[in-house]
Amino acid sequence: MDRYGSAAEALVVNGRSYRAPQAPVAVICLDGWDPAYLDLSLAAGEMPAIARCAARGFLGGATSAMPSFTNPNNLSIVTGAPPAVHGVSGNFYLDRRTGETVMVTGDEELRAPTILAAMAGAGVPTAVVTAKDKLRRALAKGLPIGPCGIAVSAEKADQAQAATHGVGDLPALVGAPVPDQYSAELSLFVLDAGLALLRAGAARLLYLSLSDYVQHRYAPEAAEARAFLRAVDARIGALVAAGAVVAATADHGMTDMARPDGTPNVVFLGDLLDARFGAEAARVICPITDPFVRHHGALGGFVRVHLAPGVADAAEVTDFLRGVPGVHLALPGAEACARFDLAPEMEGDVTVLGARGVALGARAAEHDLSKLAGERLRSHGSSFEQPVPFLVSAPLAPGWLADHPALRNYDIFDAVLNGTAGEAA
Secondary structure, X not given: OOOOOOOOOEEEEOOEEEEOOOOOEEEEEOOOOOHHHHHHHHHOOOOHHHHHHHHHOEEEEEEOOOOOOXXXXXXXXXXXXXXXXXXXXXXXXXEOOOXXXXXXXXXXXXXXOOHHHHHHHOOOXXXXXXXXXXXXXXXXXXXXXXXXXXXXEOOOHHHOOHHHHOOOOHHHHHOOOOOOOOOHHHHHHHXXXXXXXXXXXOOOEEEEEOOOHHHHHOOOOOHHXXXXXXXXXXXXXXXXXXXXXXXXXXXXXXXXOEOOOOOEOEEEHHHHHHHHHOOOOEEEEOOOOOOOHHHHOOOEOEEEEEEOOOOOOHHHHHHHHHOOOOEEEEEEHHHHHHHHOOXXXXXXXXXXXXXXXXXXXXXXXXXXXXXXXXXXXXXXOOHHHOEEEEEEOOOOOHHHHHHOOOOEHHHHHHHHHHOOOOOOO
């Protein structure tokens, strides 16, 4: 018996022990699931499945990893550890060795093993289904593709093959065509694929990572957002009905970063640093940058400043940035790493977080705001987008909860595998 009253063999991943699932388990990362969406839809009675999960199991709040972006948090969730352990502190970074910027689109930066790979390696049929293909390779690092390992994305569902992804003809399995990458259907396809794999007996442990397209575009009260969450709720209900214990959290929340007139509320730090210290003094890196530019225009609440050697003093730059309206926090890179458990190799000389409702950019000329297609800028990255929901469809043991008084989103596998009795709600 373990300390919470369940008997099971455990696997140790990044210093934490995890029991193999005693019933099918589906862990969902509902990208951009700000608590405001949950609160509004629950109050309106529009999420009956989540309401049932909360009544029978657990629903609370948690804190995401920093920066509050997609890549760092998905990888924190599947490793059960912060970026300081797994090595990925953004979607985009400056390689100090080469001086070149790098977009994280694969698994090269991930330096820690995943819970998913460990479970599949131990013979637990495990499936990773992502909205964005950029995450598939990283989340599936070390996963043995085959009878115990499936890794597919909705974005490139038609490219899935049994030899390389663990399953082929995904659209046929789901019964839906490949969705547009800028659509609610991209996320719903992920959930439908997970449900299909569960019903087919192809997976006992599922990690389903959605897209935040809807949350970037629509506020919680918008009809489109509420319709999307009703559809998500129905699929969570279907997963529970199919016998799965469902756990759900988010990689980050979402904040409106537009002015009253609808224009983006952006502080371009690169332009300010050029004016104060000279054009060659500083380089501003926006780690939210990814291929999905219509989501956020590469604008979020967290940036890194790299300084040219001998041109500008880090302390002076930090002091200057602390006085800029719209800046919530400016810290030396080493201090930011210690405070937020960031990966030092990706950090800059100065780390900057935006105030609530303020996006931080590099230079105005480096951001094509037309990519927002006239929509209000809704984005994330700062500490204000760290609060996220934390849902488990089965009751959590009082002892487990006592041992986790301040939940992190990357406690979700620990909760569902170690903190429950392993039975579906």
